[in-house]
Amino acid sequence: MLGKRVIFKNKGLPYLLLSPEVILVLLFFIFPAVQALLQSLYREDAFGITRVFVGLDNFRRALSEPLYVRAIRTSFAFAFSVATSTMIIALFLSALANNVGKRAMTYRTVIIAPYAVAPLVAGVMWFFLFSPAVGVLAYGLRFVGVRWNHTIVPGHAFFLVVLAASWQRIAYNFLFYLAGMQSIPDSLVESAAIHGASPGGRYWRITFPLLSPTTFFLLIMNFIYTFFETFPVIHQLTQGGPSNATATMVYRIYRDGFRGLDFGGSAAQSVILMAFVISVVALQFRYVERKVVY
Amino acid sequence: MIADPVRTRVFRHTFLVLGCLVVVFPIYMTFVASTLRLEQIFQRPMPFLPGREFLRNYYQALFVGGRGLGGARAIGALVMVQNSAIMAVGITVSKIIISLLSSFGIVFFRFPGRPIAFWLVLFTLMLPVEVRIVPTYQLVSNMGLLNSYPGLILPLAVSATATFLFRQYFMTIPDELIEAAKVDGAGPMRFFRSILIPMARTPIATLVVIQFVYGWNQYLWPLLATTERRFWTLMIGLSRMLATADHQADWHIVMAITIIAMVPTIIIVLSMQKQFVKGLTDPEK
Numbered sequence A: 001m002l003g004k005r006v007i008f009k010n011k012g013l014p015y016l017l018l019s020p021e022v023i024l025v026l027l028f029f030i031f032p033a034v035q036a037l038l039q040s041l042y043r044e045d046a047f048g049i050t051r052v053f054v055g056l057d058n059f060r061r062a063l064s065e066p067l068y069v070r071a072i073r074t075s076f077a078f079a080f081s082v083a084t085s086t087m088i089i090a091l092f093l094s095a096l097a098n099n100v101g102k103r104a105m106t107y108r109t110v111i112i113a114p115y116a117v118a119p120l121v122a123g124v125m126w127f128f129l130f131s132p133a134v135g136v137l138a139y140g141l142r143f144v145g146v147r148w149n150h151t152i153v154p155g156h157a158f159f160l161v162v163l164a165a166s167w168q169r170i171a172y173n174f175l176f177y178l179a180g181m182q183s184i185p186d187s188l189v190e191s192a193a194i195h196g197a198s199p200g201g202r203y204w205r206i207t208f209p210l211l212s213p214t215t216f217f218l219l220i221m222n223f224i225y226t227f228f229e230t231f232p233v234i235h236q237l238t239q240g241g242p243s244n245a246t247a248t249m250v251y252r253i254y255r256d257g258f259r260g261l262d263f264g265g266s267a268a269q270s271v272i273l274m275a276f277v278i279s280v281v282a283l284q285f286r287y288v289e290r291k292v293v294y
Numbered sequence B: 001m002i003a004d005p006v007r008t009r010v011f012r013h014t015f016l017v018l019g020c021l022v023v024v025f026p027i028y029m030t031f032v033a034s035t036l037r038l039e040q041i042f043q044r045p046m047p048f049l050p051g052r053e054f055l056r057n058y059y060q061a062l063f064v065g066g067r068g069l070g071g072a073r074a075i076g077a078l079v080m081v082q083n084s085a086i087m088a089v090g091i092t093v094s095k096i097i098i099s100l101l102s103s104f105g106i107v108f109f110r111f112p113g114r115p116i117a118f119w120l121v122l123f124t125l126m127l128p129v130e131v132r133i134v135p136t137y138q139l140v141s142n143m144g145l146l147n148s149y150p151g152l153i154l155p156l157a158v159s160a161t162a163t164f165l166f167r168q169y170f171m172t173i174p175d176e177l178i179e180a181a182k183v184d185g186a187g188p189m190r191f192f193r194s195i196l197i198p199m200a201r202t203p204i205a206t207l208v209v210i211q212f213v214y215g216w217n218q219y220l221w222p223l224l225a226t227t228e229r230r231f232w233t234l235m236i237g238l239s240r241m242l243a244t245a246d247h248q249a250d251w252h253i254v255m256a257i258t259i260i261a262m263v264p265t266i267i268i269v270l271s272m273q274k275q276f277v278k279g280l281t282d283p284e285k
Helices: A013-039 A057-064 A066-098 A101-116 A119-130 A136-144 A154-182 A186-194 A199-210 A212-228 A231-237 A249-259 A263-289 B006-033 B054-064 B077-108 B114-124 B129-142 B149-156 B160-171 B175-183 B188-199 B201-216 B220-225 B234-241 B251-271 B273-281
Strands: A042-044 A051-053
Touching: A013 A042, A013 A263, A013 B077, A013 B114, A013 B129, A013 B149, A042 A057, A042 A263, A057 A066, A057 A263, A066 A101, A066 A154, A066 A199, A066 A212, A066 A249, A066 B006, A101 A154, A101 B006, A101 B251, A101 B273, A119 A136, A119 A154, A119 A231, A119 B006, A119 B234, A119 B251, A154 A212, A154 A231, A154 B006, A154 B273, A186 A199, A199 A212, A212 A249, A212 A263, A231 A249, A231 B220, A231 B234, A249 A263, A249 B129, A263 B129, B006 B251, B054 B077, B054 B251, B077 B114, B077 B149, B077 B160, B077 B188, B077 B201, B077 B234, B077 B251, B114 B160, B129 B149, B129 B220, B149 B220, B160 B201, B175 B188, B188 B201, B201 B251, B201 B273, B220 B234, B234 B251, B251 B273
Parallel strands: none
Antiparallel strands: A042 A051
16 A cells, blocks of 8 residues: 555646656656667767667677676675675674763764765775875885885775775664664663673674664665765776776776767666666565565 | 673773774874875875964865866865755755655555556666766756756756655654544645645655765766866865876865865764664654
8 A cells, every 4th residue: 555545635736746756757767777778789889970779789798898797796896895894893883882871972973974974085085095195094004014006006996995985884884783783672681691691692692683684784785885876986096997906887887988988888787787776676675675564 | 771891891982982083084184184284295104283274275275276187277165165055955955845745645645657656766766876877968968958057956856765755754644634634624735834844844854964965975977967167066176186196186275175075964964963863774753
């Protein structure tokens, strides 16, 4: 059921109410998505003059190109690194903050601040700290024997992108873990304490298992975040380099579409990505459905 | 709550303080750099305490600008602040109004095509701007809306999140309230204005925070939709100013603009922390 039992009776008004949203959705969401589907079946020259139907050739071309396969791998490695590191750190911090009483709010205030910081700004700040020319951290690393240069060393670049994205993302994970922990009844944890469980044991045996729905939800949200919202971080920090070490799928769509002007290839990549998003969101809906009352 | 032994308490606070320091460190160093002279930033290592150039750097950042690509002078950040604000407020206001109207229509009326409309909106949730970026760009370009505020705002002006949140909220409103309004002779729009909107203050406040942050922090779309400097947002200006070799950048000015770019959203998120956290982690209430 989508609506209420008691309703207003009016024939034209509901259409009027929905029209702004439906028009914008059709214009800026459905139409471009259909365009991407169509474009993915054509090859167009860079000036948009000629257009040849090539069927699934763009997909074959993309999937048989080693660099594109590498972009898929990079995207997943990136998402996996950001998701696991932020979830582990956020879980640890929220476990610590959950039990400190009033001061928890002070810690929370500081830890959630990066949520407000733009991914691009996070990119700029870490770029500054690790810049081989001026960066304090790049300088400091010399004393432990690391000659930091993310413009040359692929491993450094990948690490830096993960670091900047994770720094920004811990806030989100922290909030959900903290909220999850606060909804666990005190009585459960107390009874474990009476039975002699240590603070660590209480978390390990009771709190963590009860948080598994939150963990699943966060895993999906972190993957979506890393896939789609970290473009500014990559664009600012590494431009996909060095030697494509940080070129993710979204970055490739941008580069092939707007720098390479390969609209067909870029559209095919968009469609591949869209299929991925739709399956992830479907997975998420199945989870959300259990909590949502229609 | 269970009292901790002292050792556990020390452990807790040590790591929490450490975590907070890691979070604050980049912001602090950015602020420090924004108060130094350029040659101080190039010292090895750079000073760790704020310098004396705060007023001069921020004045230059806001009204004069630093060196941009190829040494050309970029515009002052005041214009960028204005553009970021117009874009963020435009996106926030249109998302909230459009979503309020459509979820009102979906929840309180019956009409053919209602489920289709609802699922159509939810489907948009599946299409982040990144996957439809090339056709959207071509469309906006054909409409002649590149380098304009409508072009910046319209493609981002609908929100499945907001529609979904308002619908969830409207579903919890008791039927008696609608009946009472009808008995008193209130039409649907009167009910919407005088009862529904005042009641929906909490979800509206939550969405103001979330969507303002979203709009202010946008990057990929304004990067493509603005080529003229006078439409640059803070994010675009920053990235354009850094599109130069990093030993040539005007770091003191760039760092001042970086601080200017994050202060508004940090203030909004922290000052409305309660509504924001509740709305984000508990969307069913």
